[in-house]
Amino acid sequence: MIKVKVGLRPIVSNLNLPTVLKTAILPGDSIERLFIATQVGEIFYIGNGVVRTFLDIRPRIIKLGISSGGYDERGLLGLAFHPELYYNGLFYLHFSVAGTQGPGALPGAFESFKPNPCDPRTLNLRWINREIQYDHIDTVEEWILQPNGQSQKRRTLLNIRRPFLNHNGVNSLNFSPETGKLVLTTGDGGSGYDPFNLSQDDMEIAGKIIEIDVVKHTFIDNPPVVTRFNELPAPIQETLTVIAKGVRNIPGISFQRYYNQYIKYVGNVGQDLVESIFSFVHYKPIPVTELIQASLMNSEHDQEGFINFGWRGWEGAFPTSFIRGCSANPTLDEKINAYYNEAIKTSVRRIQPLISYFHKDPRPDKFGGTALTGVQSYRGNQIPGLTGSVVFTDLARNEGAGPPVRGVLAYTRVRTDCKLNDFSVIETDYNFGSQSAYYVSLGTNLDQTRLYLGVYGSMKVTDFNQGTVFEIVP
Numbered sequence: 001m002i003k004v005k006v007g008l009r010p011i012v013s014n015l016n017l018p019t020v021l022k023t024a025i026l027p028g029d030s031i032e033r034l035f036i037a038t039q040v041g042e043i044f045y046i047g048n049g050v051v052r053t054f055l056d057i058r059p060r061i062i063k064l065g066i067s068s069g070g071y072d073e074r075g076l077l078g079l080a081f082h083p084e085l086y087y088n089g090l091f092y093l094h095f096s097v098a099g100t101q102g103p104g105a106l107p108g109a110f111e112s113f114k115p116n117p118c119d120p121r122t123l124n125l126r127w128i129n130r131e132i133q134y135d136h137i138d139t140v141e142e143w144i145l146q147p148n149g150q151s152q153k154r155r156t157l158l159n160i161r162r163p164f165l166n167h168n169g170v171n172s173l174n175f176s177p178e179t180g181k182l183v184l185t186t187g188d189g190g191s192g193y194d195p196f197n198l199s200q201d202d203m204e205i206a207g208k209i210i211e212i213d214v215v216k217h218t219f220i221d222n223p224p225v226v227t228r229f230n231e232l233p234a235p236i237q238e239t240l241t242v243i244a245k246g247v248r249n250i251p252g253i254s255f256q257r258y259y260n261q262y263i264k265y266v267g268n269v270g271q272d273l274v275e276s277i278f279s280f281v282h283y284k285p286i287p288v289t290e291l292i293q294a295s296l297m298n299s300e301h302d303q304e305g306f307i308n309f310g311w312r313g314w315e316g317a318f319p320t321s322f323i324r325g326c327s328a329n330p331t332l333d334e335k336i337n338a339y340y341n342e343a344i345k346t347s348v349r350r351i352q353p354l355i356s357y358f359h360k361d362p363r364p365d366k367f368g369g370t371a372l373t374g375v376q377s378y379r380g381n382q383i384p385g386l387t388g389s390v391v392f393t394d395l396a397r398n399e400g401a402g403p404p405v406r407g408v409l410a411y412t413r414v415r416t417d418c419k420l421n422d423f424s425v426i427e428t429d430y431n432f433g434s435q436s437a438y439y440v441s442l443g444t445n446l447d448q449t450r451l452y453l454g455v456y457g458s459m460k461v462t463d464f465n466q467g468t469v470f471e472i473v474p
Helices: 288-296 340-347
Strands: 004-015 018-024 033-038 042-047 050-056 076-081 090-096 136-145 151-162 173-175 182-185 209-212 240-245 253-258 261-268 274-280 321-324 334-337 355-358 372-378 389-394 408-412 424-428 438-444 451-456 467-473
Touching (some): 004 033, 018 076, 018 451, 018 467, 033 076, 033 467, 042 076, 090 151, 090 173, 240 288, 253 372, 261 372, 274 389
Parallel strands (some): 004 424, 018 438
Antiparallel strands (some): 004 467, 018 033, 033 042, 076 090, 090 136, 136 151, 173 182, 182 209, 209 240, 253 261, 274 355, 372 389, 389 408, 438 451
16 A cells, blocks of 8 residues: 655644544534544534634533543533524533442443453352442433524433443444434443443443434433333334444544445454554444344344444454563463454454454555544545545554653555455654654545544543544544
C-alpha cells in the first residue's frame, strides 16, 4: 500500500476529552458546522472560526474518574443529529447518568477478571442481583433545538444498567443512511474477557449493534432501567431491531456508499492480542420481538444474515487467548486459549475481520496498537492517496518507549475477495513536542470529504483541558 503523508491543522484546543466529532447544518443555518462532544458533557460547535457552546449537560453526567484513578470510559459517549435536523431540530445523546454509581458486578478492580480454563466456575459466571450489583446507568435521550436556539430534552428512549465502568461504546450513536434508523453500538458491559458472556446472549442489550426506529418510538415517561430486551415495555421492544452481536467494544459504525448500497465498517476493540475492523454489506436485522419469542419458546431463531463478530470466543481472527508471562524471555510468552468451547461454537457463524492489527508487531512498517478509537470512510480527493479508503486511529503506539506517547493514524481499503486485508500507517507532520498525544476520536463531515482527529494529552479524564481537535489535511 502506498505511503501517505498528511498534515494536522489545529481547529480548537484546551478542550476536555473529545469523544464525538461530526458536522451538521442547524435549522435556519446555511453552513455545515463541526460539532465536538466532550466526555465530561459539553458540546461545542465551530462557526466562522469561533467556538460556541451548543449544549452543556455536565450536571447530568456521572462523576468521572473517582473510583479508577482518573481513568474512565463513561460520560457523554454518543451524539447523533437526525437526518432531518434542519427541519425538525432533533438530536440524540447517549451518556452515563449522574447519581447512578453502584458497586459494580464483581468485586475487585474493574478490569481484573481473567478466566481460568481449569476452573469451570470462572467460565460460567452469571450476573446476579442486577438491581444492586451494577456500576452505573446509561441513557439514550431525544432532544430538540427550539426556535430560540435553546435545546430541550423531549424523551428518554432507553435506560440501560451497566455491570462495569468500561466498554460502554464511544461515538455510539449514528444514523443509518440506509434505513434512516438510529444505530446504537453498545460494548459488552466491561471488565475483561466479558465475564458473563453478555455479548453472545440474544436477550442481553450489551455487546450488540441495535437499530432504534425513532419515528415509531412511542413516548413512555421514564422507561424502566433494564439490562435485557425482554424487560423492556412492549411498545419499546417493537421499535428495536438487532443488527449484530459478539461485540467487545465499538468506536461507532461508519457507512460508505458503494454504487447503490452501503458498506458498513465496525471496529471491535481487542483484549490482549489484536484490534479488528469488520466490514459487511448485507445483513438481516432481527426484530427484538422475534428474539424474545424465540427465547420464550426455547428455540433458536434463524441466524441467517445476523452479523456475529465472534467475541468472546474470538478476538478478531484469533481464538480468544490470555497471555501467561514468560519472565525469562517475554518474546516466548505463552498464549492460552481462554474459551475453547465457545470458539468452536461461534467459529462458523462469525464473520472474518477486514483487517486485524497486533498489539505487538515486529514488522518495520507497522506498529503495535493499544486500542482502536475510530474508523471512518474517506471519500474526498484533497488527499488522493486516501480517496475511497477506510481511515482508522489507535489510541497510542505500544512500543515500550517511554513518554511522550503518540497515537497512530492508518488506513486500509475494502477488498471484494473477502481476504484479510493489509493496512498502512499514515505519516503526520505535526510536532507535539514533549506533550503526550493520545488519538481519542476520529470524525468526518456529512459527505465524508473531510476528516477530523481528536487528541488528548493524558489518559485521565480528570486531567482537564488537554484536548485538541485537528483537521487532517494534505
